[in-house]
Amino acid sequence: MGTALIYDDEMTNYKLLWVDSICNIEVPERLTVCYEALMRTGLADRCVSIPVREATDADILLVHSEEYLEAVKKTPYMTLAELMEFTLQYGDVYFHPNIYHCAKLAAGAALQLVDSVMTGAVRTGMALVRPPGHHSMRSAANGFCVFNNVAIAARYARQKYGLERVLIVDWDIHHGQGVQYCFEDDPSVLYFSWHRYEHQKFWPNLRESDYDTVGKEKGAGFNINVPWNRVGMRNSDYLSVFFHILLPVAYEFCPDLVLVCAGFDSAIGDPEGEMCASPDIFAHLTHLLMNLAGGKLCAVLEGGYNLTSLPQSVCQTVQTLLGDPAPPPGSLEGPCRSALESLHCVRSAHKPYWSCLKYAADLPTSESSSKHDKLAEETKDKAEKETVKEEKVWPEPQKRVCPPVRAALILPDNVTCPAGCQRFSSTEGLDPATISKLREKFSKDGENNSSLTTLPSLVALVDKMENHEIYSGLALVQDVSMAMTCTVQHAAALFQRVLIVCVGDMVEQKPGTEDGKTLLVQFSGNISDKPIGKYHVPVCLKKGCGDVSGFMHAVLSLLLPLGYEYDPNLVLLVRMPGCGIWDSVWQQLTGLLQGLAQGHTLILMQEEEKPCFVPTVSCLLGNAAPSLASLCAPLPEDTEEVEKLRYHLQADWKLLQTTAPEPQ
Numbered sequence: 001m002g003t004a005l006i007y008d009d010e011m012t013n014y015k016l017l018w019v020d021s022i023c024n025i026e027v028p029e030r031l032t033v034c035y036e037a038l039m040r041t042g043l044a045d046r047c048v049s050i051p052v053r054e055a056t057d058a059d060i061l062l063v064h065s066e067e068y069l070e071a072v073k074k075t076p077y078m079t080l081a082e083l084m085e086f087t088l089q090y091g092d093v094y095f096h097p098n099i100y101h102c103a104k105l106a107a108g109a110a111l112q113l114v115d116s117v118m119t120g121a122v123r124t125g126m127a128l129v130r131p132p133g134h135h136s137m138r139s140a141a142n143g144f145c146v147f148n149n150v151a152i153a154a155r156y157a158r159q160k161y162g163l164e165r166v167l168i169v170d171w172d173i174h175h176g177q178g179v180q181y182c183f184e185d186d187p188s189v190l191y192f193s194w195h196r197y198e199h200q201k202f203w204p205n206l207r208e209s210d211y212d213t214v215g216k217e218k219g220a221g222f223n224i225n226v227p228w229n230r231v232g233m234r235n236s237d238y239l240s241v242f243f244h245i246l247l248p249v250a251y252e253f254c255p256d257l258v259l260v261c262a263g264f265d266s267a268i269g270d271p272e273g274e275m276c277a278s279p280d281i282f283a284h285l286t287h288l289l290m291n292l293a294g295g296k297l298c299a300v301l302e303g304g305y306n307l308t309s310l311p312q313s314v315c316q317t318v319q320t321l322l323g324d325p326a327p328p329p330g331s332l333e334g335p336c337r338s339a340l341e342s343l344h345c346v347r348s349a350h351k352p353y354w355s356c357l358k359y360a361a362d363l364p365t366s367e368s369s370s371k372h373d374k375l376a377e378e379t380k381d382k383a384e385k386e387t388v389k390e391e392k393v394w395p396e397p398q399k400r401v402c403p404p405v406r407a408a409l410i411l412p413d414n415v416t417c418p419a420g421c422q423r424f425s426s427t428e429g430l431d432p433a434t435i436s437k438l439r440e441k442f443s444k445d446g447e448n449n450s451s452l453t454t455l456p457s458l459v460a461l462v463d464k465m466e467n468h469e470i471y472s473g474l475a476l477v478q479d480v481s482m483a484m485t486c487t488v489q490h491a492a493a494l495f496q497r498v499l500i501v502c503v504g505d506m507v508e509q510k511p512g513t514e515d516g517k518t519l520l521v522q523f524s525g526n527i528s529d530k531p532i533g534k535y536h537v538p539v540c541l542k543k544g545c546g547d548v549s550g551f552m553h554a555v556l557s558l559l560l561p562l563g564y565e566y567d568p569n570l571v572l573l574v575r576m577p578g579c580g581i582w583d584s585v586w587q588q589l590t591g592l593l594q595g596l597a598q599g600h601t602l603i604l605m606q607e608e609e610k611p612c613f614v615p616t617v618s619c620l621l622g623n624a625a626p627s628l629a630s631l632c633a634p635l636p637e638d639t640e641e642v643e644k645l646r647y648h649l650q651a652d653w654k655l656l657q658t659t660a661p662e663p664q
């Protein structure tokens with residue numbers, strides 16, 4: 001448990017000493033504004049503060065050449081003229097007499113973070129560092145970077161802790177070509193990067209930053225580039241790539257550790273990225289990665305040059321690492337056409353390597369349609385260039401609500417309440433009329449008296465969630481179907497939107513409504529008698545919920561996009577008895593769904609399912625789900641079912657799209 005924060009003032013002690021209009025955005029204030037924001041919001045105090053250290057020569061040599069290291073070692077003794085001269089051999093970078101010291105601290109900070117996470121001192125953490133790292137190469141500084149902090153950390157983690165698989169997620173808006181070169185032929189490190197590309201017109205203008213560079217030899221398939229060919233990408237575009245590329249592949253890869261090249265020049269207001277994603281989105285990107293690798297996630301700062309959006313984004317990331325529920329994703333309009341084209345290209349390029357992409361659409365064989373589009377783009381780009389860049393404004397992220405009670409449990413008397421939770425049996429605040437109405441309504445079968453007693457508590461619990469007094473809840477009940485019907489009725493009256501996720505077969509009629517107040521997604525082994533509709537999504541899986549790959553695929557590329565676009569105020573997660581889901585998969589589902597509805601998840605389980613109730617509660621408390629074994633290919637029938645549903649529903653739910661519509 002716990003989140004590390006690694007920071008040292010010393011890394012602010014270097015700066016650009018001459019005039020250079022490219023490098024002048026990389027300023028010491030980048031770091032101070034982030035740290036001050038973390039202090040001001042109280043987030044820093046909630047973290048475990050870990051000291052930096054200098055990376056040793058041996059650490060640096062894990063990635064860089066001896067010649068390069070020796071050359072950088074001389075920079076502290078150079079005159080200004082010599083520094084300028086030295087700088088000239090590299091691209092878009094500057095040196096300073098103290099940068100070598102800072103670069104050793106930056107790499108060392110990443111290693112301290114890996115050590116704290118791998119020894120279990122903390123579960124996750126963030127290192128705030130300068131200089132950044134992902135552009136630097138074996139023998140070259142580049143793009144404000146001197147040593148490749150994250151690449152060094154990945155090799156170090158593999159070596160020192162014997163890790164087999166490390167995932168690097170690079171959400172900085174530039175391509176971390178240094179990281180790509182380092183691991184191109186290495187299947188043990190999966191490198192994912194999205195980056196502003198504009199058909200190679202954007203820095204560093206490399207052919208090999210495009211989607212078709214997938215890695216070489218044994219490493220083929222382990223390098224994923226998502227080029228952004230337009231500026232102005234939004235939250236929907238980023239999330240689409242997570243749902244339809246990164247997450248399915250990452251779950252199939254099954255990393256032992258996740259490293260994030262956490263650059264925030266991908267946020268709105270950044271002069272480099274010129275994108276429009278809000279700082280809040282980093283809460284979701286972080287959350288979506290936090291159930292991989294048993295939650296072992298290390299975020300290391302890379303870029304980010306807008307001194308307002310940078311600290312906001314850093315705070316969102318750290319607050320999520322601390323376990324606070326993410327803010328509402330807001331209304332997502334779906335990915336733009338250019339993002340869909342990128343998505344389509346990446347998925348088809350990686351089809352041969354990942355079974356989750358096996359059924360991805362091929363690219364059109366004729367280049368004509370894409371050429372047509374490129375032409376249109378170029379004309380539009382020219383028009384855009386002539387308009388003056390406007391200063392972007394955006395609202396400050398809302399304070400994230402943190403109700404006093406994290407998880408409230410409704411339990412039979414003979415079950416003890418796990419630490420950190422509150423036993424909930426109160427019906428206080430409920431008027432007696434409501435209680436007797438409930439009894440009347442649900443006692444038609446008469447005898448089942450004891451199951452009726454939990455219903456009023458459930459209703460009271462839902463009320464308290466609506467009041468933000470309680471985040472999440474779990475009830476072990478005698479009759480799940482009855483509890484579900486009752487809860488849905490009450491919740492639909494109270495909340496604008498309720499997402500009902502039902503795992504297993506339902507005995508009675510389906511709950512839910514067609515007016516949008518509820519969205520029902522049901523996973524089962526049986527074909528539904530009710531047809532597919534915008535708000536009724538039956539997912540029929542071959543082995544019910546027993547096939548891990550098929551089920552996870554459906555969760556990542558169907559349920560999550562639906563859930564995010566629907567943006568519920570409450571998630572009701574129902575586990576039908578005998579549904580056959582594996583405990584670890586159930587925990588993943590529980591963890592992932594908490595990114596929705598500001599963590600307002602209510603879980604209903606049958607009393608007999610006691611053995612898995614403690615692990616479920618652990619997920620509600622913000623602990624990571626255990627890692628799944630690396631996933632084999634889902635059953636073709638299951639993939640087909642998910643594809644069929646996505647196809648049916650994508651007119652209503654734009655986040656399900658993975659290809660651009662044909663140009664007319």
Ligand code: X5A
Nearest residue numbers: 092132143144203302303
């Ligand atoms: C780490 C980072 C950007 C370099 C931009 C050079 N570097 N034009 O964001």
Ligand code: ZN
Nearest residue numbers: 172173174303
């Ligand atoms: Zn960057």
